Amino acid sequence: MDFQLKTLDAAGACTEKTDALVVLTAEAARPGADALGRCIAQARKSGDFDGKAGKLLALYRPADVAAPRVLLAGIGDGSARAVRQAVAAAVGALRSAPVRRLCLLLPTADGPGVQAAVLAAAEASYVYTTTKSKPEPRRLERVTLGVPDAASAAAARADFACATATVAGVEFAKEWGNRPANHATPALLAQAARSLASSKASRIQCQVLGPREVAKLGMGSFMAVAQGSEQELRFIVLQYSGAARSEAPVVLVGKGITFDTGGISIKPAAEMDEMKFDMCGAASVLGTFRALAELQPAVNVVGLIPACENMPDGRALKPGDVVTSMSGQTIEVLNTDAEGRLVLCDALTYAERFKPRAVVDIATLTGACVIALGHVHSGLFSSDDALAEALLAAGRAAQDPCWRMPLDDEYAEGLKTHFADVANVAGRAGGAVTAAKFLQRFTARFPWAHLDIAGSAWKSGAAKGSTGRPVGLLLNYLAAQAVPGSVAIKNIAKSPAKKPRGA
Structure with missing residues (x-):
C-alpha cells in the first residue's frame, strides 16, 4: 500500500x-x-x-x-x-x-x-x-x-519513514505466519530469507545451511527435532551491516518450527491447524530484516532461524531420548512437544561466534505464557537488566508491549534429571519460566533476552491470523542501538506511554 x-x-x-x-x-x-x-x-x-x-x-x-x-x-x-x-x-x-x-x-x-x-x-x-x-x-x-503545516510535515518525516518501513516488516511477517505449512516449509522459508538479500542496496547477506552443515556444527538437539519429518531442516543466517565491522551486532534468534504436531507427544486434534503459526518467531525476524532494508539504520544485526517441522514417524525423537546439543550439554527429552527450546538452544550457542552486544530470541514457546499474560503482553525474560529495560521501552513506544517475568534460580530445580545434564521440561507450574530457564543455560557468554510470543503472535477465532508481532518492538529496540548519526531513525524509540506497573 x-x-x-x-x-x-x-x-x-x-x-x-x-x-x-x-x-x-x-x-x-x-x-x-x-x-x-x-x-x-x-x-x-x-x-x-x-x-x-x-x-x-x-x-x-x-x-x-x-x-x-x-x-x-x-x-x-x-x-x-x-x-x-x-x-x-x-x-x-x-x-x-x-x-x-x-x-x-x-x-x-x-x-x-x-x-x-x-x-x-x-x-x-x-x-x-x-x-x-x-x-x-x-x-x-x-x-x-x-x-x-510545512514545519510539522518536515518534523514528521523521520517518524513517517519509520512507520512505513514497520508496515512493510509487519506485513512480511504476517504473510509467512499466515501461510499454511505446505506453503511455508523450511526450504521455502529459506527462499524468503534469500529474497531479502537479493539487492546489494539492502545491506543484507544470507547464508542457508542444510542437514550436512548442521551436522558438522554438532547441532544434535536441532537435528533430533527435525529427524521425524520428510522436510529437511534449514539453518538460516541473515546479516544486516549498517555500521562499521568493529561494531558488535545484535543477534535475533527466531524459532522456525514450520509445523508442530507435538511429535510423539502428539497434540490434540482440535486447533492443531494453528500450529502453522509456530514459526512466527522466525517470521518476526524476517519481517524485521525486511524493515531494516528500508530504514538502513547504523547498527549491525544478525538473524538466526533454525527451521524444521516437528512430526511423528518411525525416525522421530522419543520421550526419554538423550541428545547432545552444540554446546556439549546433554538433554533428556521428556516431552517431544517441548521442541522449540531444543532448536533454539543450538542457535543460541551458534550466536556466540558473532561476539554479540546482545542476543534476543523470539519464540511461540509455551502455552503457559498465554495463561499468564493472555494476548496483550508478550512474555519477557532476561538475564540483563539494561537489556530488559530497553526492550520494555521499545515495546511501549511501538504499542507492542511485553511484560518482564522472573528468572529465579529456584525455577530450574525441576529441570534436573538422573540421565542427562538437563531435562527439556519441568512440571506444569511456572511452565513459561522453566522454559526460559532451560534456554538461559546456553546464554552465559552474552546479554540475553527471551520473548515468549505464544499469546501475541496470532489471533484465533473469527479474526484468525498472524499479528506480525513483535516486529514493531524489535525495530524500536534496534533503532535505539544505532550508532549516533543515523538520521533516518531518530526519535523512533521515544516512548509516550507510561511504564507498566511492576515491569
Missing part, C-alpha cells in the same frame, strides 16, 4: 480529492470556521459527536467538501493509542465501501501519532490472499496523511 505525507490543514482538506476523508478530532479541539469545522461544531451541539476515543460519525457529501465520504473520528486526549484506535475503527467502517484513496487528517504532526495512524491503517486494511483461488484484493491502495 502507498502511504503519503503532505501539508494539509482543515480548510485544504475540504478541497482534497479523495474517496474518503477521516478527520481525527480530539475532545478538547476547537472547530475552525471552514466547512469541516462547521460540521464538527454542529455534531457536537446536537450531541452526535463528542470526540471521545473510538467514536465515529459518518457524513455523506457534506456541503463544501470535495470528498464524498467524511468520517469524524474521535481521538480523545490525542495519545498514540487513541489515534490507533480511531484510525482502526474508521478504516474498518469504510472497508465495505469502494474506497481506494483515503485521506487521514491529523490535528498535529506528533511523531507517535503519525506512526500510530500509519500502522492502524495498514492493519485494518490487511488482506491475506496467497492461497486463495479467487482472492479479494486489498481495496485500499493509497493513504495520505495530512498534517497542519
Whole structure:
C-alpha cells in the first residue's frame, strides 16, 4: 500500500480529492470556521459527536467538501493509542465501501501519532490472499496523511519513514505466519530469507545451511527435532551491516518450527491447524530484516532461524531420548512437544561466534505464557537488566508491549534429571519460566533476552491470523542501538506511554 505525507490543514482538506476523508478530532479541539469545522461544531451541539476515543460519525457529501465520504473520528486526549484506535475503527467502517484513496487528517504532526495512524491503517486494511483461488484484493491502495503545516510535515518525516518501513516488516511477517505449512516449509522459508538479500542496496547477506552443515556444527538437539519429518531442516543466517565491522551486532534468534504436531507427544486434534503459526518467531525476524532494508539504520544485526517441522514417524525423537546439543550439554527429552527450546538452544550457542552486544530470541514457546499474560503482553525474560529495560521501552513506544517475568534460580530445580545434564521440561507450574530457564543455560557468554510470543503472535477465532508481532518492538529496540548519526531513525524509540506497573 502507498502511504503519503503532505501539508494539509482543515480548510485544504475540504478541497482534497479523495474517496474518503477521516478527520481525527480530539475532545478538547476547537472547530475552525471552514466547512469541516462547521460540521464538527454542529455534531457536537446536537450531541452526535463528542470526540471521545473510538467514536465515529459518518457524513455523506457534506456541503463544501470535495470528498464524498467524511468520517469524524474521535481521538480523545490525542495519545498514540487513541489515534490507533480511531484510525482502526474508521478504516474498518469504510472497508465495505469502494474506497481506494483515503485521506487521514491529523490535528498535529506528533511523531507517535503519525506512526500510530500509519500502522492502524495498514492493519485494518490487511488482506491475506496467497492461497486463495479467487482472492479479494486489498481495496485500499493509497493513504495520505495530512498534517497542519510545512514545519510539522518536515518534523514528521523521520517518524513517517519509520512507520512505513514497520508496515512493510509487519506485513512480511504476517504473510509467512499466515501461510499454511505446505506453503511455508523450511526450504521455502529459506527462499524468503534469500529474497531479502537479493539487492546489494539492502545491506543484507544470507547464508542457508542444510542437514550436512548442521551436522558438522554438532547441532544434535536441532537435528533430533527435525529427524521425524520428510522436510529437511534449514539453518538460516541473515546479516544486516549498517555500521562499521568493529561494531558488535545484535543477534535475533527466531524459532522456525514450520509445523508442530507435538511429535510423539502428539497434540490434540482440535486447533492443531494453528500450529502453522509456530514459526512466527522466525517470521518476526524476517519481517524485521525486511524493515531494516528500508530504514538502513547504523547498527549491525544478525538473524538466526533454525527451521524444521516437528512430526511423528518411525525416525522421530522419543520421550526419554538423550541428545547432545552444540554446546556439549546433554538433554533428556521428556516431552517431544517441548521442541522449540531444543532448536533454539543450538542457535543460541551458534550466536556466540558473532561476539554479540546482545542476543534476543523470539519464540511461540509455551502455552503457559498465554495463561499468564493472555494476548496483550508478550512474555519477557532476561538475564540483563539494561537489556530488559530497553526492550520494555521499545515495546511501549511501538504499542507492542511485553511484560518482564522472573528468572529465579529456584525455577530450574525441576529441570534436573538422573540421565542427562538437563531435562527439556519441568512440571506444569511456572511452565513459561522453566522454559526460559532451560534456554538461559546456553546464554552465559552474552546479554540475553527471551520473548515468549505464544499469546501475541496470532489471533484465533473469527479474526484468525498472524499479528506480525513483535516486529514493531524489535525495530524500536534496534533503532535505539544505532550508532549516533543515523538520521533516518531518530526519535523512533521515544516512548509516550507510561511504564507498566511492576515491569
